Amino acid sequence: MYEKILVDIHSHILPNLDDGSKSMTESLEIIKVMHRLGYRKMILTPHNQQGWFTNPTEKIIDALNKMNIAVSIHRLNMILEAASEYYLDELFLQTIRKKLALTFGRKYVLIELSPFILDKFLFQHLDEIMQHGYVPVLAHPERYIYFYQQKEKYHQLHEMGVKLQLNLVALSNEVSKEMRCIAEYLIDQQLVSFCGSDTHSMKNSKILENLPNETSYLEKLVTTNPLLNSTLY
Numbered sequence: 001m002y003e004k005i006l007v008d009i010h011s012h013i014l015p016n017l018d019d020g021s022k023s024m025t026e027s028l029e030i031i032k033v034m035h036r037l038g039y040r041k042m043i044l045t046p047h048n049q050q051g052w053f054t055n056p057t058e059k060i061i062d063a064l065n066k067m068n069i070a071v072s073i074h075r076l077n078m079i080l081e082a083a084s085e086y087y088l089d090e091l092f093l094q095t096i097r098k099k100l101a102l103t104f105g106r107k108y109v110l111i112e113l114s115p116f117i118l119d120k121f122l123f124q125h126l127d128e129i130m131q132h133g134y135v136p137v138l139a140h141p142e143r144y145i146y147f148y149q150q151k152e153k154y155h156q157l158h159e160m161g162v163k164l165q166l167n168l169v170a171l172s173n174e175v176s177k178e179m180r181c182i183a184e185y186l187i188d189q190q191l192v193s194f195c196g197s198d199t200h201s202m203k204n205s206k207i208l209e210n211l212p213n214e215t216s217y218l219e220k221l222v223t224t225n226p227l228l229n230s231t232l233y
């Protein structure tokens with residue numbers, strides 16, 4: 001199933017840049033599993049969030065170059081690119097105003113929100129991001145609890161051109177039933193433009209390995225939703 005997805009667009013495996021992989025060895029092990037599953041390209045997206053992790057572009061590109069060397073030494077057949085998972089905060093808004101955000105594909109920029117508190121300016125911020133020529137990709141929409149009672153917001157986001165990026169792990173039994181229901185709702189409504197592993201460690205990869213046996217929604221996602229992952233290959 002994963003060979004049809006082909007490109008993973010969300011992971012934290014540039015070692016020691018954020019709360020993800022802790023070593024090059026760990027990252028290489030994860031890449032081996034992703035390759036075995038069928039992935040051939042990964043976009044590596046370390047966090048950028050004011051007051052938590054700040055990863056300037058040069059630091060990310062430097063880490064990517066080191067990882068590419070390690071991948072070629074170990075003869076792993078995986079194309080690597082880097083972007084960032086930007087928390088929608090003032091620092092990020094300044095970055096897009098200066099047109100300095102790290103993007104992938106067709107000016108896609110991966111963003112995340114507070115899981116608990118709805119930013120009352122969310123839609124204005126998204127408009128501004130788009131006016132600067134970026135296409136916002138909203139990471140793990142199934143995580144934002146304030147949308148659970150107002151699912152029409154997902155449709156509103158989709159219609160305004162925001163791409164929704166489902167975390168595949170949300171289809172597993174590892175997450176709450178409520179979150180899984182939202183993930184399945186997004187698939188039923190064909191609102192998912194991208195899916196991602198959001199891999200932080202080997203734990204994620206193991207969940208992905210079991211997922212095809214655990215749920216029919218992975219197949220449903222791949223066969224019925226307008227997934228763009230493979231267009232990035």
Ligand SMILES: [Fe+2]
Nearest residue numbers: 010012085198
């Ligand atoms: Fe992430």
